[in-house]
Each structure stands twice: as C-alpha cells, then as structure tokens.
Amino acid sequence: AQSVTQPDIHITVSEGASLELRCNYSYGATPYLFWYVQSPGQGLQLLLKYFSGDTLVQGIKGFEAEFKRSQSSFNLRKPSVHWSDAAEYFCAVVNTNAGKSTFGDGTTLTVKP
Amino acid sequence: NAGVTQTPKFQVLKTGQSMTLQCAQDMNHEYMSWYRQDPGMGLRLIHYSVGAGITDQGEVPNGYNVSRSTTEDFPLRLLSAAPSQTSVYFCASSYSDNSYEQYFGPGTRLTVT
Numbered sequence: 001a002q003s004v005t006q007p008d009i010h011i012t013v014s015e016g017a018s019l020e021l022r023c024n025y026s027y028g029a030t031p032y033l034f035w036y037v038q039s040p041g042q043g044l045q046l047l048l049k050y051f052s053g054d055t056l057v058q059g060i061k062g063f064e065a066e067f068k069r070s071q072s073s074f075n076l077r078k079p080s081v082h083w084s085d086a087a088e089y090f091c092a093v094v095n096t097n098a099g100k101s102t103f104g105d106g107t108t109l110t111v112k113p
Numbered sequence: 114n115a116g117v118t119q120t121p122k123f124q125v126l127k128t129g130q131s132m133t134l135q136c137a138q139d140m141n142h143e144y145m146s147w148y149r150q151d152p153g154m155g156l157r158l159i160h161y162s163v164g165a166g167i168t169d170q171g172e173v174p175n176g177y178n179v180s181r182s183t184t185e186d187f188p189l190r191l192l193s194a195a196p197s198q199t200s201v202y203f204c205a206s207s208y209s210d211n212s213y214e215q216y217f218g219p220g221t222r223l224t225v226t
Contacts, residue, residue, distance in 0.1 A: 032144075043117075043217035043220055044203070090155060096211070096213070098205075099144055099163060100158060101213070103148075104155055105155040106153075
C-alpha cells in the first residue's frame, strides 16, 4: 500500500530565509507526486507535481521540489520565504491504478517577521 | 467556472441525526472524492467515484454513503451522525487524463454534539 510521511509537523522560518519541507513516500511503481498548500479556512491548492522527466520541478509562488528515487523523497523548497507563505503544506502520492491519492499528515509553516 | 462548490459551509448536528453534504463541479471532471481532515491526520479518503454510477470506498468509509447519478454532483450522506464524525470535509475532483491533479472545494465544517 502507498504511504506518505511528512516528518516535520511544524516549521518556523524567518521571512526571507530559505525553506525545505520534507516528504518521503512509499509506492511500488513510478510515483505521481504532488505538493498542495492550504491557507487557513481554505481548500487545498496545487503547488506542483512530478510525473516523469526532469527530477527538479517548478511550481507556483516560487516553489520547487526535487524527486529523488534513491531516497524515496520529494522535498519542497523555496529560496526566500514571504509572510504570505504561512500555511499548511501537504505532500501526496497517487495510486495510478485506482486514481486514488494518499496524503501526508501535513506540515504547518509559520513565518516570523 | 465556479469550480468545486460545497454546501453548507458549517453544520451542527446532534448525535443520531442524518444529513447530506453537497458537492458539485462544473469542470466535467470524471473523478470525484470525499476527504475528511482532522488535526494532525492529514486528509483521509472516505469515498470516491471514477464516473457517474461508479463509486468505491476509501480509507474511512464507515458511517458514510455516496452516490453519483450525474457527472456534476457527488453528495455525501451521514446516516446517523456520531461525535467521531466531527471534522472538516473536503470534496475534490479531477480529470481522468492521467494528470490526477485534484481541485478542492472550500470545505464543510461539521460538528456533531
């Protein structure tokens, strides 16, 4: 069965600092991987996705993620965090046979002024 | 396009009451899903559908029913509400074009007393 682990429940960074959110997955085949962001009181919005090809993918709002098959990881990065990036971030893997997604438990990002 | 809409936004039920959470999308997506979000537990799949007339169970289906009579609508029924069903419920939809990107509704916050 597929699974996603986000080891960090809560991360605090200063505005302007760099950010890395960790995601490890378990899936038997080539994974379809996603990062979503959830602002308070809102639904989830897609940040970026990886299916195949270049292992470094670019997303919206200046985010990027790198797929590392050897480490079963898909970490999210941003070089300089803005106060508006404070939100909850979810990593997800899709079972392409059934079209079902499995989400990690999420990482809450707090941005200090 | 309105995207994915959910009603109501908030609901309080007494134990044993039944209700239906509504979900509709106007993007002609084949796939639709219901998730519940509880603190520290990410999103857990309740039920999903790959097309009109086809539904299947997710990770936590007990106490919930779904049907999909049209492409647009995917209502979630709570048969006899329990306090354990207090949660935020999200509906999501996606194309069946192997992109698997999900579009989420704004959520319904349900409290069962």
